[in-house]
Amino acid sequence: MWHSLFNDFLGLIYPNVCLACREPMVRGEKHLCTRCRAELPYTDFHLLPPEENPLGRRFWGKLPLQHALSYVRFLRHGRIQQLLHQLKYKGQREVGTVLGQLYGAELQAAGLNTEFDLIVPVPLHPRKLSKRGYNQAAVFAEGLSKGLQLPWSALALRRTRFTSTQTRKNRTQRWENVATVFEVGLPEAIAGQRVLLVDDVLTTGATLEACGAVLLAGGAASISIATIACADR
Ligand SMILES: [Zn+2]
Numbered sequence: 423m424w425h426s427l428f429n430d431f432l433g434l435i436y437p438n439v440c441l442a443c444r445e446p447m448v449r450g451e452k453h454l455c456t457r458c459r460a461e462l463p464y465t466d467f468h469l470l471p472p473e474e475n476p477l478g479r480r481f482w483g484k485l486p487l488q489h490a491l492s493y494v495r496f497l498r499h500g501r502i503q504q505l506l507h508q509l510k511y512k513g514q515r516e517v518g519t520v521l522g523q524l525y526g527a528e529l530q531a532a533g534l535n536t537e538f539d540l541i542v543p544v545p546l547h548p549r550k551l552s553k554r555g556y557n558q559a560a561v562f563a564e565g566l567s568k569g570l571q572l573p574w575s576a577l578a579l580r581r582t583r584f585t586s587t588q589t590r591k592n593r594t595q596r597w598e599n600v601a602t603v604f605e606v607g608l609p610e611a612i613a614g615q616r617v618l619l620v621d622d623v624l625t626t627g628a629t630l631e632a633c634g635a636v637l638l639a640g641g642a643a644s645i646s647i648a649t650i651a652c653a654d655r
Contacts (some may be wrong), residue, residue, distance in 0.1 A: 426595035435583045441508055441517050454519045463502065464489065464496040468532050477652055478628055485634045489537060489646035493525040496623055496647040496651035506651065510560050512642070518561030519568070520621070521650055524562060526569015529648075534570070538646060540611065541567050541574035544633055545581050545604065562650055566620060578617075579633060580607040604633050606640035613641040624652040 438447045440455035442462070443589050447455050454462075467475050478490035494502055505521070508514035529535065541561035560576045567574040582605050583610055606612050617637050621630055624647075634645040 441520070442505050444504065446541060452478045453516065457502055461501075462493075464641065465492050465495055467491050467532055468529055476645075477624070480655070481647075483615040484521060484627075485631045485645065486638075487646060488632070489534065489618075489648075491529070491534075491646065491648040492624060492652035493521060493649070494651050496625075496653040502651055509561075509622065509650075510554070513555070515556050515558070515561045518558050518650070519565035522562040522567075523563020523569040524565075525650075526566040526571075526646070528569075529566075531572050535572060537616065538570070538572055539615040539643075540578065541570070541572055541618045541620060542578045542612075542619040542637070543574070543576060543620065543632075544629055545576070545579055549580055559620055562622060563620045566618070566648065572618075575608065575611055577607045578611045579604055579619075579637065581605075589620055604636045606636060609640055614643050616644045616646070617642045618646045618648055620648045622650050 423495070432608065438451075439445060440447050440458055442458040443455060445455060456601050465477070467477055468489070472478055475490055477492055478487055480492060489550055496502055496506075505517050520571040543563035543564045545559060546554070546557040546559065549598070563574045563576070566572075582602055619633055619637065623624060624630060630647050630649075634647070637645055
């Protein structure tokens with residue numbers, strides 16, 4: 423009784439708003455309002471046969487993928503952009519964990535928890551990490567890990583630190599430099615594992631492609647990808 427009165431009182435001072443539409447929520451709603459939960463543009467790619475998955479097709483001839491998954495479609499000027507904005511620029515890390523947990527539970531219900539051994543987020547540049555305080559891909563990985571009940575590792579993959587500048591290199595050397603932005607951080611954690619590589623948003627897919635190639639070269643048994651949102655091409 424007192425507890426709920428106290429919560430109602432707190433609600434007057436700090437209205438409990440939906441992370442997606444910013445509208446006040448009613449009691450019992452948490453993080454996302456009922457309407458947003460019902461109306462988010464879910465892809466349901468995990469329910470499609472691999473050859474009919476449009477996201478998987480985008481990686482044909484570039485990176486062999488077991489599963490290509492994205493929770494929702496990226497749409498500008500709406501709930502999805504709001505969610506990603508809260509996650510990336512407003513310090514709302516729970517957006518990543520909540521969406522990861524919801525999506526992970528859905529993937530588990532579809533039996534996909536038996537398809538992966540380890541969840542690995544795309545690493546963030548150290549400078550951005552210290553500015554934001556967290557890696558948005560890692561909080562999504564953490565949520566997926568809870569929902570799928572599978573381990574995740576933020577150390578399995580890392581960004582390399584450059585010591586030389588780009589300016590004095592020729593074209594080929596510069597390309598090699600870009601291609602070696604990522605490296606395996608924990609070789610023993612990757613070897614023989616079916617990795618679910620995750621990021622917040624997929625646009626061109628170049629980052630996931632580079633990370634996936636590094637993980638395969640590092641001995642991963644297979645690569646699957648999962649993002650919060652993917653942009654249509
Ligand atoms: Zn809402």
